[in-house]
Amino acid sequence: CTKRSSSLDSGSPPGLAPAPRITSNLYLGDVAATNSHLLLFTRCISTIINISLEVVNTLCPDVGYLRVPVMDAPTTHISSCFDSMASKIHGWGHARSDTAALRCWGEQVPTICLANLQKNNSTSLAGAHAWIESCHPIIQPNNGFWQQLIYYEYKLFSMNRLRKISSPLGMTPDVYENELRVMLLL
Template sequence: MQQSGPAGLSGLCRVTDHLYLSNGRAASDSSQVTRCNITCIVNVTETGSSCPPPPGVEEYIHIRVSDSPLSPLSVHFDEVADKIHLTAERGGRTLVHCNAGVSRSASVCMAYLMKHRGATLLEAHRWVKTCRPMVRPNNGFWKQLTQYEMELRGCNSVRMVTSSMGEIPDIYEEEARNMMPL
């Protein structure tokens, strides 16, 4: 698995040669979008941009989803993963963003890596977190990602477990224990 390093925490973070992840502010920076040769933008927020896409962006897709554990993000996993894949096959580059570039957009990128790059959910999370260290999908999106991994692979590399903070992915178990008062 080829991984790219951070492109500046406030900028566009390269996940693969054809996939970038960012927050809304960086996605609206036409100089960054142009410099990275982005041809497709996927906006995963409740409200869309009122600005036209920067020059060179041929497709702008808005997935209206709030950053709530109850939001049905998984209904968009296949659609967005396939769009990223198709854009790459055509030689284009996709930028996926949400408001902070932490939960919704990261979850969608992880779904793409599982479906089209053969990554397990655990590998996809590490891959995206390497590119953008602040990545942290909400627990509802984790639950949807574990279900998606089960559909794709027939097994799970990440499990949801009960903790004092509610249901969390097992990769956060130690962190949750360390947050408990002594």
């Protein structure tokens, strides 16, 4: 597949569902985006990673599907997927033949993207959150996922740069500190 235009990298072509680019070979797409044959073809997406229990794959010719059934619940052990998913995404990036689109239903997919950026780009958890938030403005892993991401950051770098702060919602990652202040003012 040959890229049609560099304008495709900074948003969706007119009439297509959005699928923001996270890295050179990784897009974050919702169900509409990952079911759009035109978007998949235009972006040369050859693999869809479906990380949910709820969403069923809608098959598109010439696209591979990897289903990772993970529930969006604070008690789900999503960290068991971090290393294997980061390795798969990294491998596709080196092969330069595959582009993956992660299917977003709940917060499982952004959580996997955060783990991927930490491992494959040596990015801190706070830095990974800022990176993804700049591409996809609303990402809010549940508290259980945050705890696992914090532990993963420690496992990778032997330190944590993200801290948790007390809020009316309980202990919250400090990346939400400004949003909490605004919310408390309303």
